Amino acid sequence: MSISSGLIAIFLFFSIDPRIIEITLRSLFVSGSAALIAALWGVPIATIIAMKNFHGKFFIKTIFNSLIGIPTVALGFLLFLAFSRESGPLGFLRLLYTPTAVIIGEAILITPIIVSWAISAIEAVDPEIANLAKTLGASESQASFAVLKEALEGIFLAGIASFNRAIGELGIAQFVGGFIYGQTELLTTGIWIELQLNNIGASIALMMILLTTVFTINLALNTIKRMRGRE
Amino acid sequence: MKAIAVLKNVTRTFTNRTVLDKVNLQILTGEILTLLGPNGSGKTTLLKILASILRPTDGEIYFDGVKVTEQNVERMRMQSTLVFQKTVLFNGTVYDNIAYGLRIRRVPEKEINYKVTQILKLVRLEGFEKRSARKLSGGEQQRVALARALALDIRLLLLDEPTANLDPKNASIVEEVIATVNREHKITIVMATHNMFQAKTLPQRIALMSDGKITEVGTPAEIFGKLSKNLASFAVVGNTFAGTAEITEDGITLVDIGNDVQIAATAQSSGKVSVFISPEDIILSKDRFSSSARNIFKGRITEILDLDSVVRLKVDVGKPFIVQITKRSFNDMELNLNTEVYLAFKASSVQTI
Numbered sequence: 001m002s003i004s005s006g007l008i009a010i011f012l013f014f015s016i017d018p019r020i021i022e023i024t025l026r027s028l029f030v031s032g033s034a035a036l037i038a039a040l041w042g043v044p045i046a047t048i049i050a051m052k053n054f055h056g057k058f059f060i061k062t063i064f065n066s067l068i069g070i071p072t073v074a075l076g077f078l079l080f081l082a083f084s085r086e087s088g089p090l091g092f093l094r095l096l097y098t099p100t101a102v103i104i105g106e107a108i109l110i111t112p113i114i115v116s117w118a119i120s121a122i123e124a125v126d127p128e129i130a131n132l133a134k135t136l137g138a139s140e141s142q143a144s145f146a147v148l149k150e151a152l153e154g155i156f157l158a159g160i161a162s163f164n165r166a167i168g169e170l171g172i173a174q175f176v177g178g179f180i181y182g183q184t185e186l187l188t189t190g191i192w193i194e195l196q197l198n199n200i201g202a203s204i205a206l207m208m209i210l211l212t213t214v215f216t217i218n219l220a221l222n223t224i225k226r227m228r229g230r231e
Numbered sequence: 232m233k234a235i236a237v238l239k240n241v242t243r244t245f246t247n248r249t250v251l252d253k254v255n256l257q258i259l260t261g262e263i264l265t266l267l268g269p270n271g272s273g274k275t276t277l278l279k280i281l282a283s284i285l286r287p288t289d290g291e292i293y294f295d296g297v298k299v300t301e302q303n304v305e306r307m308r309m310q311s312t313l314v315f316q317k318t319v320l321f322n323g324t325v326y327d328n329i330a331y332g333l334r335i336r337r338v339p340e341k342e343i344n345y346k347v348t349q350i351l352k353l354v355r356l357e358g359f360e361k362r363s364a365r366k367l368s369g370g371e372q373q374r375v376a377l378a379r380a381l382a383l384d385i386r387l388l389l390l391d392e393p394t395a396n397l398d399p400k401n402a403s404i405v406e407e408v409i410a411t412v413n414r415e416h417k418i419t420i421v422m423a424t425h426n427m428f429q430a431k432t433l434p435q436r437i438a439l440m441s442d443g444k445i446t447e448v449g450t451p452a453e454i455f456g457k458l459s460k461n462l463a464s465f466a467v468v469g470n471t472f473a474g475t476a477e478i479t480e481d482g483i484t485l486v487d488i489g490n491d492v493q494i495a496a497t498a499q500s501s502g503k504v505s506v507f508i509s510p511e512d513i514i515l516s517k518d519r520f521s522s523s524a525r526n527i528f529k530g531r532i533t534e535i536l537d538l539d540s541v542v543r544l545k546v547d548v549g550k551p552f553i554v555q556i557t558k559r560s561f562n563d564m565e566l567n568l569n570t571e572v573y574l575a576f577k578a579s580s581v582q583t584i
Contacts, residue, residue, distance in 0.1 A: 126319055128315055128317070128319045129319060129321070131279070131284045131313075131315075131319075132315065132319045132321075133331070134282075134283075134284045134308060135282045135284050135308065135311075135312045135313040135389075136312060136331055136332035136335060136379065136380075136383065137308055137309050137312075137332050137335040137336055137383065138335050139305050140305075142335060146321065146331075149321075149322070150321065150322055
């Protein structure tokens, strides 16, 4: 890295560059939406798996655990084939190279994290909590909610981990988001494309923004969690 | 007296193991009924079935004459509540814990506020509303659990070994509250215990349980008076010893329980008797010290059971004694398996049966 690249990086990092602000906000929106969607379907799935006894439970848990490490390039490529406008089974939705496609892809990517971590958090709750809620008059659903409330901290951590995985991934963003200037460009794809164009300074600036964003959001969420814990 | 709950041929099995076997029992309105039996006799399972949080594999349960079914089980739960042996608390404040059942019943927050304050007074935890429930001591936690149950307008209170893991101070508060709510609020109470002394003093009736069956039901006088084979066999587990009593010249009863162990008791009796000493009444020390206690024995620790705030020890003095001390005492005294210790208890602490 030359001195000039470093200076450019520092300048871009501290300047209020409209493009960088736009990329950062889009990244936060895409990853945040993906984490929210994954939580919306992942937490109920985890609740059912953790609280019900059925044949094949161990097998399903193993599958979700294994999928945590799925390579983003492989998932991105599969989604590219699925969303492909000419031959993909979901091509009619015309989602390829849109932020929506990236949101869907990242939600699928992080669902195993949410499900596996939430299962662990729910299973760690004292098994008598559900019975306690019931003996105090709770219905089955209210008792399940009481268990979920006890597991909230673990589920919260699952959400943070999922968001981190989503905002930092490149494979899916590249394959289904592409690099459409002003439309699908994200922090990770921005770093990659600037590197291809030999704009080392801009790449470094985007990387610093990505790391700072992840750190700041994690710090803020953990501070809120800590403050709530003290109440 | 009218029965509030009736169990007819109630059976419960867990993966081919029968925990309750055709239990027939009537719980009379306004009484304190104790389920007395050793660990594994089915007391907790019976309480969970009465609380409608566990369904029987076979048999029928009637509450106020209405059969409990899958359709009405959630409504039936509103009539009773169970306080677990191992204290279970929600994450949150004491107030949130006590308010939980009231909020489920959609009681207005103003009324909840009043009820929480009143019930905390009853269990002697005034001003504890904002304290984190899980950060309280073991005894205080159990009193919060009791308060949470009592805050509800229930008709049947189910208690699973309510004083098993408590120090004497907390145990006596809990016993006092149980007696008060039964006497003043007319709440029917079913309490599981293996504490013979508690079973002798608190309830109006006792149901003896053994291997998932109810073997005898009667008043404490009836049950302890005839000292059935079932009671004697179960009693082995909890500082209860069978022996021969003899009244000495100075008016003290000496009970020979075998293996050269003689226990002094103040109660006048002779011939075949059983004696019981509450684990909480036994003082444990590493050195022999002078005291007014008539019973002092030297022995070795053969078992250590950590029960959160208290530690239960088995000490072999020729006969096995169960002793309960606080965790802090246990740590301060640096006790271990095989440590030589002295047990001391007053002759007045010995209950003869």
